[in-house]
Amino acid sequence: MWGDRAREFLTPSVFAGPITDPVPVFLTIMAIMLVAPLLFERVRLPGIVGLILAGVVVGSYGIGVLERDSTIILLGTVGLLFLMFMAGLETSLDDLKYNADKAVIFGIATFIVPMALGTVAMLAIGYGFLAAILVASCFASHTLLALPVATKLGIMRTQAVTATLGATLITNVLALLVLAVVVQAHQGSLSLGFWLFLIPALTIYTFATLWGVPKIGRWFFRRFGHDEGAEFTFVVATLFVVSYAAELIDIEPIVGAFLAGIAITQLIPQLSPLMNRIQFIGNTLFVPFFLISVGMLINPRLLVSDPRSLLVAGVMIVVALVAKFVPAWGSGKLFGFQSSGIMVMFGLSVAQAASTLAAITVAFQIQLVDQATVNGTVAMILVTCIASPWVTSRWGQGVKVEAANPTSKGRTKQVQQGFAAAQNLRVLVPVANPSTEDNLLHLALILTKKTAGTLLPLHILPDKQGTIAPEAKIQQSQLLATAETIAHAAVTAVEPIGRIDDSVDKGILRSALERDANLIVCGWKGFSTYRENFFGSAIDNVIRRATVPVLIARFAQPIENTHRVFLAIADIEKSASTFGQTVSLAKSLADELKASLQLLQVTASPRKHTSFNPEELGLSPDTQIQQVRGNFIGRVSKMLQQDDLLILTAGTHPEIIGLPALGVAPEAIARSHPEISIIVIHFPQRS
Structure with a gap:
């Protein structure tokens, strides 16, 4: 019986045509998805090339194992949409705003020059x-294939990279609009009716997408943010709804x-588990389907036998x-970049994959281009996908060296110090309440993953009564298992800690010492009673005795x-030695959460305020900084x-009995604004 089943399995694929x-x-x-990328990456070629060539081999123009039927086309279309969706996730409106002038100039140049040269050629x-x-x-569009190289080198925030990111948005949108117009013309x-319909419809559609989707998304995540499955489903549904709406116009x-x-990228932190799931599903399942399906379109015999195919490819x-x-080169010279910065711009923008494959696939389906063009496109993709990571890696080292030697002095050096800029950060997070655990862990994950560090989720069972109930041990295991799952979903190192100790605060402090933690993140209800102030709550005791910085968060x-x-x-607080670390933390959170950053300095003195210099603080020039005079609590509250995340610093005298260890202001603001998320930063006092 098993022999018959084996013959049924093998015979159609090997001897009688496609499976x-x-x-x-x-x-x-x-x-194919497993083997092809591994083989090509072993010889230092992008896995994308291996998947396309594997599609050539198994397709009808190769050995004929698979047929490009309706199922392959369906999954390939889903992969195509996912590929473009993830290209959009890599492009942020904030990137365009950060270096707006450079992004616009380079974006227009890298669109017009390829359009002109390509059309003539x-x-x-x-x-x-x-x-x-x-x-x-x-030619005008490009795929940020070498972006992981820039991320690994740590040059994502350099001007050359941010200008290229902004330019990507401009040139890709313009190239895709050209595609839409050409398809209609063909x-x-x-x-005239098309233009009278297209321009208003496209304007309304773009506004509705870029304004409406974030609004709806924030409402959905606020209402159903506890359900990870619902979050992922919402994101995927948004992709297909917006894509179908485009087809309607x-x-x-x-x-x-x-x-x-x-x-949607405005709503999802780059290092969050949700973003990791989207990228994982897209990169490992849907996008490979598309790449394989594209490979199945290619006729290698035509490339060899037809001189025109060789000419087109060349x-x-x-x-x-x-x-x-x-x-x-032209834009880089205009911006005053060094040769390494210019070559990084070239390396990031030369790769042809996502938009190119999408456009050629559409054009081939409507018979606007022939098989020779598809073959030439694949040859071009092969060359540019090899060149892009190599060029970026080769000259990115020079950009990294330049970035490591900033020209600004003073506080810039101070801002780069401290836990917010540390490497291999070990973050201790006590978890006790399942309803607040997710936010605390996500905050800790942002800091941990950004520094390639380790998450230390901690649950403590106090043994004041001498015995520990079995139910408590089960709950401890469940809480730590949940924390470990969240960390693994974000691809972050994790060391869960289950502990029995005299008290919660002693357990936190001892665990921080034993596990070499250099940051503690604690949950907070937002207020303390007079009894807790006098005798000391767990939070108060941790703050008063901690030898490492502590973040106290109420979400x-x-x-x-x-x-x-x-x-x-x-x-x-502005003159404190830890001020640079506070600003650095706020900037890191704003960058990761895709949120705006605003600084407010409140002074009670009528004397003239000392002004801030954003660049000295390591901030972008357009960061909103405001200085006002008056009562701190009243000014901040107004x-x-x-949807604010308020960041405050703890009081400078946490040892005073009868007062909150965090200080009066944080508690007063937290009590009067229960709808606002707050993080209070405490730095240990140096003797």
Whole structure:
């Protein structure tokens, strides 16, 4: 019996044509997804190239194991939309705002130059006008294939990289709009009525996506943020709703997928478990389906036998390299960048993958371009995908050296010190309440993962009564297991700690010492009773005795819903030695939460305020900084907004009996604003 089943499994695939049984089809594709990237990465080639070439081998133009049927097309389309969606996730409106002038100049240059050179080159080898423009738009767009290289080098916040990120938004959107117009023209639908419909519809659609999706998303995450499955489903549903809406106004769905990514990235911290799930599912399942399906379109025999295919491939490769180097060199020189910065701009912008594959796939489906163009596109992708990571890695080292030697003095050095800029941070997080555990862990994960550190979730069972109930031990195991799961979902090192100790505060302090923690993150109800102030609550005792910084957090809503990080300080705090660390923490949280950052200095003195210099604090020039005079509690309370994350510093004299260890101001603000999330930072007093 088993021999017959084996023959049924093998015979169709090896001897009688393509596999049709769904199980072997899926098994074959899974094997390709596993083996192809591993083999190509072993020879230092991008895994994307391996998946495309594997599609060539198993497709109907190769050995014919798989047929590009409706199932492959369906999953490939989903993968295409996911690919564009994740490209949008990598592009933030804040990146465009951060270096707006440089991003706009480079974005326009890296669109116009490839469009001009590409159109002329394709017309010269016999392409029609529409086909030439469409292929040229493929040269104009680019995929941030080498972004992980820049992340690994630690140069993501350099001007060369941020300018390229902003330029990516501009050139990709323009290229996709060119695609939409060319498709309409090819189908004979390009008329005055089309433009009268397209421009208002596209304006309304873009506004509704970039404004409406974040609004709806914040409401959804605030209402259902505790359900991780619902969060992921909402994100995926948003992708397909926005993509389908684009199709309704005669725009390619890939434009909608890209805009959906830009809109939704404002709501999801880059290092959060949700973002990790999206990228994991997309990169390991859906996108490989698309890449394999594209490979199945390629006819390698035509590339070898048809001289025109070789000509098309050669022209496309040369134009792609030249058309991306020229704007990078010209813009870089205009901005005053060194050669390493210019080459990083070129390396990041030269890769052709996502938008290029999307556009050529659409064009081939409507028979605007032929098989030779598809083959030439794949050859171009192969060359640029090899060149992009190599160039970025080779010259990114120079940018890293330049970034490590800042020209600004004074406080810039101070801002870069402390736990917020440390490496391998070990963050201790006591967990006791399942309803507040998620936010505390996410806060700790932001700091831990950013520094490649380790999360130390801690649960303490006090043994004051001598015996520990079995139910308490079970709850301890469950809480720590949940914390460990969240950390693993965010791909973060974790060391769960279950402990029995005299008291909660002693257990926290002893665990911090034993496990070499350099930061403690504690939950807080937002107030303390007079009895707790006099005798000392667990939080008070931790603050008074801790030898490492302590973050005390009260979250009124999911941390992902933060719209503004609001740092409020008094005059005396500005001159403190730890002020730089406080600003650095606020900036890190704002960057990670995709939130705006505002600084408020409140002084009771009528004398003239000393001004802030954003660049000396390591902040962008457009950071909102305000200085006011008056009562600290009153001034801060008036400026608070919904979805704020307020950051305060603890009192300077936590040892005074009868007063809250955090100080009077944090408790007063927390009591009067229960709807506001608050983080209070305490630094140990140095003797």
